[in-house]
Amino acid sequence: MSSEPVVSETRVLAIASHVVYGYVGNKMAAFVMQAMGCDVAALNTVQFSTQTQAIHLPSHSRVAACFVSVTDPIPGNHTGYKQFKGTKTSAEEISHLYTGLKQSYLTDFDVMLTGYAPSAEAIDAIGTIARDLKLRASTKAGSFFWVLDPVMGDQGELYVGEDVVAVYRNLLRDADLILPNQFEAELLSEIKITSLTTLQDALATFHKTYRIPHVIITSIQLSNSPSTISVIGSTARADFSPRSFKIDVPAIDCFFSGTGDMFAALTVVRLREAVKGANLSGIKSWISSDDVDAKDLPLAKAAEKVIGSMHAILVKTKEARDQELEGMSGPLGVMEMEEDSEKRLVLRRTKAAEVRVVRCLEDLRSPRTDWKAEALARDEDAEGQEVKKRREQVLEKGEA
Amino acid sequence: MSSEPVVSETRVLAIASHVVYGYVGNKMAAFVMQAMGCDVAALNTVQFSTQTQAIHLPSHSRVAACFVSVTDPIPGNHTGYKQFKGTKTSAEEISHLYTGLKQSYLTDFDVMLTGYAPSAEAIDAIGTIARDLKLRASTKAGSFFWVLDPVMGDQGELYVGEDVVAVYRNLLRDADLILPNQFEAELLSEIKITSLTTLQDALATFHKTYRIPHVIITSIQLSNSPSTISVIGSTARADFSPRSFKIDVPAIDCFFSGTGDMFAALTVVRLREAVKGANLSGIKSWISSDDVDAKDLPLAKAAEKVIGSMHAILVKTKEARDQELEGMSGPLGVMEMEEDSEKRLVLRRTKAAEVRVVRCLEDLRSPRTDWKAEALARDEDAEGQEVKKRREQVLEKGEA
Numbered sequence: 034m035s036s037e038p039v040v041s042e043t044r045v046l047a048i049a050s051h052v053v054y055g056y057v058g059n060k061m062a063a064f065v066m067q068a069m070g071c072d073v074a075a076l077n078t079v080q081f082s083t084q085t086q087a088i089h090l091p092s093h094s095r096v097a098a099c100f101v102s103v104t105d106p107i108p109g110n111h112t113g114y115k116q117f118k119g120t121k122t123s124a125e126e127i128s129h130l131y132t133g134l135k136q137s138y139l140t141d142f143d144v145m146l147t148g149y150a151p152s153a154e155a156i157d158a159i160g161t162i163a164r165d166l167k168l169r170a171s172t173k174a175g176s177f178f179w180v181l182d183p184v185m186g187d188q189g190e191l192y193v194g195e196d197v198v199a200v201y202r203n204l205l206r207d208a209d210l211i212l213p214n215q216f217e218a219e220l221l222s223e224i225k226i227t228s229l230t231t232l233q234d235a236l237a238t239f240h241k242t243y244r245i246p247h248v249i250i251t252s253i254q255l256s257n258s259p260s261t262i263s264v265i266g267s268t269a270r271a272d273f274s275p276r277s278f279k280i281d282v283p284a285i286d287c288f289f290s291g292t293g294d295m296f297a298a299l300t301v302v303r304l305r306e307a308v309k310g311a312n313l314s315g316i317k318s319w320i321s322s323d324d325v326d327a328k329d330l331p332l333a334k335a336a337e338k339v340i341g342s343m344h345a346i347l348v349k350t351k352e353a354r355d356q357e358l359e360g361m362s363g364p365l366g367v368m369e370m371e372e373d374s375e376k377r378l379v380l381r382r383t384k385a386a387e388v389r390v391v392r393c394l395e396d397l398r399s400p401r402t403d404w405k406a407e408a409l410a411r412d413e414d415a416e417g418q419e420v421k422k423r424r425e426q427v428l429e430k431g432e433a
Numbered sequence: 434m435s436s437e438p439v440v441s442e443t444r445v446l447a448i449a450s451h452v453v454y455g456y457v458g459n460k461m462a463a464f465v466m467q468a469m470g471c472d473v474a475a476l477n478t479v480q481f482s483t484q485t486q487a488i489h490l491p492s493h494s495r496v497a498a499c500f501v502s503v504t505d506p507i508p509g510n511h512t513g514y515k516q517f518k519g520t521k522t523s524a525e526e527i528s529h530l531y532t533g534l535k536q537s538y539l540t541d542f543d544v545m546l547t548g549y550a551p552s553a554e555a556i557d558a559i560g561t562i563a564r565d566l567k568l569r570a571s572t573k574a575g576s577f578f579w580v581l582d583p584v585m586g587d588q589g590e591l592y593v594g595e596d597v598v599a600v601y602r603n604l605l606r607d608a609d610l611i612l613p614n615q616f617e618a619e620l621l622s623e624i625k626i627t628s629l630t631t632l633q634d635a636l637a638t639f640h641k642t643y644r645i646p647h648v649i650i651t652s653i654q655l656s657n658s659p660s661t662i663s664v665i666g667s668t669a670r671a672d673f674s675p676r677s678f679k680i681d682v683p684a685i686d687c688f689f690s691g692t693g694d695m696f697a698a699l700t701v702v703r704l705r706e707a708v709k710g711a712n713l714s715g716i717k718s719w720i721s722s723d724d725v726d727a728k729d730l731p732l733a734k735a736a737e738k739v740i741g742s743m744h745a746i747l748v749k750t751k752e753a754r755d756q757e758l759e760g761m762s763g764p765l766g767v768m769e770m771e772e773d774s775e776k777r778l779v780l781r782r783t784k785a786a787e788v789r790v791v792r793c794l795e796d797l798r799s800p801r802t803d804w805k806a807e808a809l810a811r812d813e814d815a816e817g818q819e820v821k822k823r824r825e826q827v828l829e830k831g832e833a
Contacts, residue, residue, distance in 0.1 A: 036795035071791065119529070137482070392470055
């Protein structure tokens with residue numbers, strides 16, 4: 034493993050949740066970015082004892098479906114700590130903390146990464162911070178970049194109040210890159226994604242209507258195979274049309290929390306690295322010129338590395354989890370008998386699946402890039418190719 | 434740099450302050466321990482925008498004098514962000530967060546590291562958590578270890594209310610290792626440390642009166658040379674007498690914040706590593722048998738590595754700071770003219786001296802150990818040696 038920091042000096046303001054135990058929100062994102070060399074200012078929007086998300090149970094915490102398939106080899110796929118304690122940071126407190134930074138001239142951030150906030154007001158306060166930082170950086174193109182992870186829900190369930198959706202829509206115009214999952218992309222674009230065409234329509238809406246330069250939809254099921262999921266990305270062309278790519282990744286049969294936050298943090302680092310390599314650091318919103326193909330975009334190159342890191346770490350986490358759960362198959366101890374054993378099992382399973390990011394520094398820093406970006410076709414194109422192929426087959430048969 | 438985690442699987446509960454910007458408290462300690470492979474549960478006792486400490490200005494935040502001499506080459510040695518915003522976590526909230534962990538059976542910590550808390554009540558709540566964890570681990574010797582950094586003040590100034598001193602004294606009996614600076618050691622032991630004898634008396638008080646197995650006084654000026662500071666450690670013998678060592682380290686001519694927290698976090702990792710190497714993990718409080726010399730204690734071996742990491746990182750931080758401050762010598766920009774330039778300079782100097790821990794992963798993980806522990810003599814012994822030496826010189830002269 035190289036001992037050098039992965040990125041050049043990078044100052045990030047990360048605004049997201051904090052949990053005492055486990056790895057979601059800023060607890061995940063700050064460590065990932067720091068381990069790769071970023072100087073991270075971490076403004077925590079809540080302090081909770083644990084993450085609280087359970088599959089199918091709407092709740093506060095970000096649990097990206099990325100790299101997850103929802104079948105679980107262990108009977109009963111519910112996970113999550115269910116009970117949690119803690120406090121939310123109010124919109125006013127968030128604004129005050131930022132005022133504290135301003136008073137000490139600590140506003141020279143290169144990147145801002147925002148994730149979960151507990152109310153529409155808090156999200157609005159975060160938007161105000163983003164606009165202020167953008168304004169301060171406006172004299173120097175490319176010197177500030179906002180990565181917005183619009184944490185609202187997953188798999189058709191909202192974690193947040195319905196008023197949050199409109200607040201996020203209002204912020205989109207100021208973001209440089211958004212990282213919705215499929216459900217969030219649908220909420221924001223108001224387009225139900227059921228095909229390549231509707232997917233491209235959603236991307237076009239983000240680029241054209243909301244003027245967002247870069248989009249990654251962190252997880253989407255495109256093929257019929259449940260063993261493959263796709264990451265979709267696009268950087269707008271000069272005419273705001275999508276320039277989209279996809280990366281197919283093998284799904285891992287386990288439910289993890291914090292993967293969305295890991296994805297976002299890795300993306301900050303790898304995009305900054307790729308943009309520097311492409312000499313785009315001084316270009317507004319780091320947008321590649323139109324002659325760059327989708328699969329060669331810095332966003333695509335970054336996503337390949339992000340996925341390489343994530344896949345390796347999640348595979349190791351699952352291995353460790355399976356080992357841990359195997360060790361549980363013996364007779365239950367005294368405490369187990371005292372308690373509802375089903376509840377206890379769910380908690381153990383949740384704990385065992387905490388992403389082992391602190392044990393996987395090399396996978397963060399030196400990922401393999403086995404999964405490559407390819408240009409994303411529209412349904413029409415795909416169908417067109419299919420028709421062409423069939424016609425050729427017919428011709429071949431006729432000739433034979 | 435080796436890609437393997439530095440320590441075996443280690444679960445740490447870290448209770449200390451959180452700052453959005455900069456590296457003190459848990460912001461420093463959690464990252465350091467995570468980067469070396471620890472799974473860290475971080476319970477934050479405050480969320481402030483920045484650290485607030487200024488030399489000679491008593492305030493909340495931990496700024497260890499460790500590795501610091503207070504002369505500064507730049508005229509006016511005041512540093513610190515002065516203005517800060519944020520909120521304290523109440524004693525009740527701290528207790529609630531711990532209840533949240535208990536409800537999810539997340540109490541299997543190997544180590545607890547506690548630092549700054551904003552009130553006597555909060556410190557008391559932390560003590561209750563420590564006692565509960567100790568009780569839970571009591572059936573398995575060595576399975577839980579509490580590192581208590583009694584953050585109260587430095588250089589004769591209290592950062593905290595006077596009621597805090599008595600609360601800490603009450604907690605000492607439950608700690609396995611305490612990490613006071615000289616001022617805090619004096620407050621807790623009620624012994625003014627002015628000589629090797631009084632230093633040994635303070636150590637004896639911790640071991641004998643408070644039954645604390647291990648003590649490190651993180652910074653003390655023993656020699657007359659301001660360019661050397663000493664780290665003093667001791668592990669009690671079976672009769673609770675001190676078995677003390679010192680490590681002399683070159684002082685770095687710069688004021689850093691968060692060094693106490695870095696020291697504590699590194700000590701957790703390196704002590705755990707050394708204790709494992711010495712096969713003491715299953716021994717209550719990881720105490721070496723009486724036949725182990727002071728300089729060979731796991732505590733001494735750990736401190737050597739801690740100091741190696743810290744010295745390397747602080748030297749690099751100072752180099753970067755000096756470079757940054759040199760760049761400031763040009764004409765002031767528009768913003769500077771608008772503001773009180775002296776205030777602005779102090780803020781810049783403070784920012785420039787933020788410890789560059791995220792850029793120095795290799796120094797954390799693979800330190801040089803140039804500074805070695807040696808047994809600490811009492812004044813009597815030292816004087817005895819001095820008398821003997823002079824007598825020999827007289828004899829030599831007589832013979833010549």
